[in-house]
Amino acid sequence: METLNTIMNTVKNINVSSVVDILIVAYLIYRTYKLIIETRAELLLRGIILILLLIPVSYIFNLTMVYTIISKTITIGVLSMIIIFQPEIRRMLEHIGRSAFSDRRVLRDTDLLGKVVGEIVTAVDNLSQTKTGALIAIEQDTGLGDISETGTRIDALVSTAILENIFVPNTPLHDGATIIRGDRILSSGCVLPLTANKDISKKLGTRHRAALGLSEVSDALVLIVSEETGTISLALNGKLVRNYDKDRLQKILIKILSSKIEKKLTWKERIEAWLKRSDRTSS
């Protein structure tokens, strides 16, 4: 009866600010869960939940030693988690920042997007056929300004010829990554953060590890051409997918980048884009 009264009192005290409070906390928990579930932190999270469940269990069954050890080490545990999950926490904060203040960095015109992707894909395909090692990061919402400053500024329109030229072996800019923002090549010879993921194949060297590393801390699309095999790979959100051919690569890049366009268009722009599309199909 007492419990019921407490519940009723709590329900009565709920007001707008408590609803907002609950919604914000629920959103933060959801985003954290989604981020963790996509990363190597998932197994660690399961371990933490198990340990946390031990607190009430040890209390109920009077397991004094277990209870004391877990409850006394929990503060150190939280601190360690912040250190261990630093990349994931950073990504989460960036995700939140991105949703709150969406910027206009990505290409907003479908025709231009098709052209830029076409230039990149042709370059990557040609580099793959000549087994020329390459690393290209396409910026999305996470700004890559700090990364681009580690290299040499190019600031040229994206073109197959320039991209191929950049990666010619033994030329000054071929080492490191090239960063693309919108329809421009921002800079080349950039240093990317290496992944600390121990699960990836030992056969993959630092080029692939650097691509994965950047994809873990940003939403960039990172393309890799292997110097050894000519294989084309794509790193995105901490995952590496290998063996792309020209068509598949073109499709996936258009799909991902155009989904960003749709999201960022205003209603007026959406209607204009729709009218443009129907004009094209009727003529």
Ligand SMILES: Nc1ncnc2c1ncn2[C@@H]1O[C@H](COP(=O)(O)OP(=O)(O)OP(=O)(O)O)[C@@H](O)[C@H]1O
């Ligand atoms: N942190 C980094 N940031 C950017 N580029 C890097 C980084 N580390 C290595 N690279 C690039 O990767 C090249 C070395 O590639 P390595 O052979 O180790 O990688 P790999 O993954 O085995 O690729 P490949 O199949 O092309 O040999 C370097 O010459 C440099 O251009």
